[in-house]
Amino acid sequence: xxxxxxxxxxxxxxxxxxxxxxxxxxxxxxxxxxxxxxxxxxxxxxxxxxxxxxxxxxxxxxxxxxxxxxxxxxxxxxxxxxxxxxxxxxxxxxxxxxxxxxxxxxxxxxxxxxxxxxx
Amino acid sequence: xxxxxxxxxxxxxxxxxxxxxxxxxxxxxxxxxxxxxxxxxxxxxxxxxxxxxxxxxxxxxxxxxxxxxxxxxxxxxxxxxxxxxxxxxxxxxxxxxxxxxxxxxxxxxxxx
Numbered sequence: 001x002x003x004x005x006x007x008x009x010x011x012x013x014x015x016x017x018x019x020x021x022x023x024x025x026x027x028x029x030x031x032x033x034x035x036x037x038x039x040x041x042x043x044x045x046x047x048x049x050x051x052x053x054x055x056x057x058x059x060x061x062x063x064x065x066x067x068x069x070x071x072x073x074x075x076x077x078x079x080x081x082x083x084x085x086x087x088x089x090x091x092x093x094x095x096x097x098x099x100x101x102x103x104x105x106x107x108x109x110x111x112x113x114x115x116x117x118x119x
Numbered sequence: 120x121x122x123x124x125x126x127x128x129x130x131x132x133x134x135x136x137x138x139x140x141x142x143x144x145x146x147x148x149x150x151x152x153x154x155x156x157x158x159x160x161x162x163x164x165x166x167x168x169x170x171x172x173x174x175x176x177x178x179x180x181x182x183x184x185x186x187x188x189x190x191x192x193x194x195x196x197x198x199x200x201x202x203x204x205x206x207x208x209x210x211x212x213x214x215x216x217x218x219x220x221x222x223x224x225x226x227x228x229x230x231x
Contacts, residue, residue, distance in 0.1 A: 042224065043207055043224060044222055044225065046222075047220070047221060050219050093162075107162075107220060109162040112161065
């Protein structure tokens with residue numbers, strides 16, 4: 001069975017601080033996908049990034065960066081120079097290929113980390 | 120392109136009633152998934168539809184059902200509502216062959 005653990009329930013920082021959100025996952029599959037989503041107070045889940053299990057390259061997108069380490073089953077997310085607009089709940093998620101050849105995937109989510117960025 | 124739309128956005132029902140929620144995926148997306156979000160259980164997968172066929176189902180009782188139409192729009196139904204069914208129900212769509220799921224704003228269901 002697959003599992004995603006986000007050990008940090010809540011994080012509070014002051015604007016311009018860097019913050020890292022941790023994500024640890026468990027899966028028996030060799031092919032899987034990892035995701036980060038952002039959920040602002042409005043409730044809609046906003047897709048941030050997807051990483052394939054066979055691609056361990058780290059990625060940077062503006063102030064966001066992701067560190068994928070298969071050896072430790074971790075997929076951490078760092079926000080550099082945080083801003084008040086970054087305040088939200090962030091979810092890490094995992095999907096395994098249930099069937100090949102199609103978009104037949106289901107997401108297993110962590111419990112989420114509530115990030116509060118104070119001015 | 121318009122995003123995923125869900126109707127209604129808010130719903131109040133009483134125990135024992137049934138409810139139908141609707142989801143229109145992003146144009147061209149053929150896979151639709153449903154999730155339930157509660158404070159206690161977090162985000163849980165309900166089911167996924169592709170080309171009008173349910174391909175995957177989560178661990179929910181048979182009171183939860185869904186369907187997908189030929190235009191990829193999907194509905195989910197919950198019969199004999201219980202207080203514990205109060206939740207945010209999120210719908211997501213995925214393009215054919217894709218992996219990312221794009222979510223709608225959700226329907227907030229309150230069962231009294």
